[in-house]
Amino acid sequence: MTNLLPYMQKIEPLGKMLKQL
Structure with missing residues (x-):
């Protein structure tokens, strides 16, 4: 779980960034 x-x-x-596009 620590990898998440x-x-x-x-x-x-x-x-x-995707929301700004």
Whole structure:
């Protein structure tokens, strides 16, 4: 489960960028 933390942190900024597009 600890592997999900860095994964989510990388995806969060990506999701914000997609919303801006």
